[in-house]
Structures are given as C-alpha cells and as structure tokens.
Amino acid sequence: MNLYLFPRPRHRTVTIELGGLRHQLPAECHPTGPLVGRMVTAPAFHAQSLFGECLVPVAMPLHRPTARTDPRLIVVDDLSEEWA
Numbered sequence: 259m260n261l262y263l264f265p266r267p268r269h270r271t272v273t274i275e276l277g278g279l280r281h282q283l284p285a286e287c288h289p290t291g292p293l294v295g296r297m298v299t300a301p302a303f304h305a306q307s308l309f310g311e312c313l314v315p316v317a318m319p320l321h322r323p324t325a326r327t328d329p330r331l332i333v334v335d336d337l338s339e340e341w342a
Contacts (some may be wrong), residue, residue, distance in 0.1 A: 265289045271336040272299060272320070285320070285335065296321055297341050 267286035
C-alpha cells in the first residue's frame with residue numbers, strides 16, 4: 259500500500275479560550291483515515307483523570323458543531339471554519 263496516495267492532514271491554527279486565556283494552537287484537519295472529519299490540536303492541555311491532573315499535555319480532538327452544540331464550546335480556525 260502506497261501511503262503517499264492518501265491526503266495528508268491539513269495544517270490549521272485554532273484559537274481556544276480556556277479559563278479566560280486564549281491559546282492559538284497548531285492543529286491538523288484529517289481528510290481521511292480513522293480521524294476523518296476531525297481536527298486534532300497540538301498537545302497543550304492538561305486533562306483530569308481519576309488520579310488527578312495528567313502530568314503531560316494532551317491533544318484535543320474537535321469535530322463539527324451540530325445544532326445542539328453549546329455556543330460556548332465552538333471555536334474557529336484560521337479559515338473561519340467552526341469546530342467544537
């Protein structure tokens with residue numbers, strides 16, 4: 259299988275506000291593969307688990323908002339496309 263035949267993720271920049279701070283992060287929009295239709299940010303967030311806060315930054319997967327998506331969760335990328 260030739261992996262060069264599959265489109266590579268498209269690079270974008272997304273602005274996300276958390277805790278009153280805005281973060282501009284690189285992200286990748288996936289046109290094919292298991293993450294098709296999703297945007298995945300660079301690892302920059304500290305997740306909470308049953309054991310407390312994660313010590314290493316994690317990526318945040320985003321998807322297209324639906325009519326039921328809370329507007330406070332919608333972010334916009336550098337191409338003015340909405341993600342949640």
